[in-house]
Amino acid sequence: MLTIRQAAFDDLGQITEIYNDAIEKTTATFDTEPKTPEEQESWFASHDARHPVLIAARDGLIVGWASLSKWSDRCAYSDTAEISLYIKEEYRGKGIGKELMKAIIQEGQRADLHTVIARIADGNDMSIELCKSFGFQQIGTMREVGKKFGKLLDVHIMQLIY
């Protein structure tokens, strides 16, 4: 059975493990070096009631997390957030991403956000399809803005407006 709940500080170790694995193996994030516990603590502290971090757990094990982060510290952007969503490798393709996506979008709505933005590297079709199925529209592409694993990467911008 899958449980989705607000992340607690004690979950940070497992959240970091999932994220660092994605840093090492995927272009889903443009981070290239593993995050230290200290960096993750400050990332976690930058979230609040309007910018939640959710986790999905199965039998006590955290199998995925999602967050809404501030798009910018400039106040006029205060109703805009950026989504992140990571599922532990062995648990992908089993519907957990969909459940977390649904929950985090509901959180954004509850927090009275106006819009959520996703930045997705070209080739991550699963994320693009997942976002589209929740009403995100592709609004543009930034060409060759990243380089990872020796390859230049385009980034698609997708947007959900509540």
Ligand SMILES: CC(C)(COP(=O)(O)OP(=O)(O)OC[C@H]1O[C@@H](n2cnc3c(N)ncnc32)[C@H](O)[C@@H]1OP(=O)(O)O)[C@@H](O)C(=O)NCCC(=O)NCCS
């Ligand atoms: C992308 C990710 C979050 C999706 O979560 P998931 O649990 O693996 O996905 P789900 O099983 O819930 O599938 C969700 C949707 O993805 C799409 N999808 C699934 N498999 C797919 C595939 N092989 N190709 C394209 N789309 C696919 C479908 O739209 C699916 O919905 P459906 O089953 O109703 O058709 C997860 O795979 C992941 O963590 N990947 C690595 C990190 C990442 O890319 N994060 C997103 C950064 S922007």
